[in-house]
Amino acid sequence: MWDPATYLRYGDERSRPFHDLLARVPTARPRAVVDLGCGPGTLTTTLADRWPGARVTGLDSAPEMIARAGALETSVEFAVADVRRWHPDPDTDVVVSNAVLQWVPGHRELLTRWARELPAGAVLAVQVPGNFDAPSHRALRAVATRPAWRDVLGALLREAPVDDPVGYAALLADADCAVDAWETTYVHLLPAPADADHPVLSWMEGTALRPVRAALDAAGWADFRAELGVRLAEAYPPRQGRVYFPFRRVFVVARTGARAEENP
């Protein structure tokens, strides 16, 4: 279950990679644009602002996210859908997927399929978090594998569900795309008031901790949260009322039909 309000905490920090990703999409006048895993839809609306002549669609498997998106005043059409079953229309010129595919097992095969199904010259723009080896996730795994929780939570833990930029570049070049891949580590400065939860705990509640919360009862979740909070405070100590939270993200922008462009 996704909670749009919890996810939208730290909205500025979460939206920056989306804008950095879109800045590398060169398409001038796309016919149709699709945002796969659009979440609460706020970022999808910026696609309609950029390309007012395009048919813009936002798809997400979480009904609560689509309900939130549907309340926005926008020309974007939103619908509940699982990206694993999505196929592009023949006029889909831009596909965006921001901070989604880390949740989708087998997403490498999906990327290859989409690249092959899209029309020549279409652009596939993807961003995934590359922070699974960060102190935040190491702390999460350390707590979840303690005897108290490992039977319930062990299967939920994901060591490295995403690739690095070279992996995505090679994958999509093999699918006949021209690729632009990179990574960025953002250092988010999160306010850390003394009377509030640790901000990295708050951040993780919107994303990585969702499956943990869903698997535990109220008392178990309170204990888990308290223990993780202590570890996060050690890993990210507050300094002058804020925490420095480095966050690595992996980006790839791929344009289909590269060979035809090279050999017109």
Ligand SMILES: C[S@@+](CC[C@H](N)C(=O)[O-])C[C@H]1O[C@@H](n2cnc3c(N)ncnc32)[C@H](O)[C@@H]1O
């Ligand atoms: C971290 S949010 C990102 C939302 C949005 N793209 C953004 O950048 O704000 C991840 C979203 O992926 C969606 N999602 C996860 N697996 C999905 C799937 N298989 N099909 C469609 N959406 C999925 C979730 O419901 C959630 O809204």
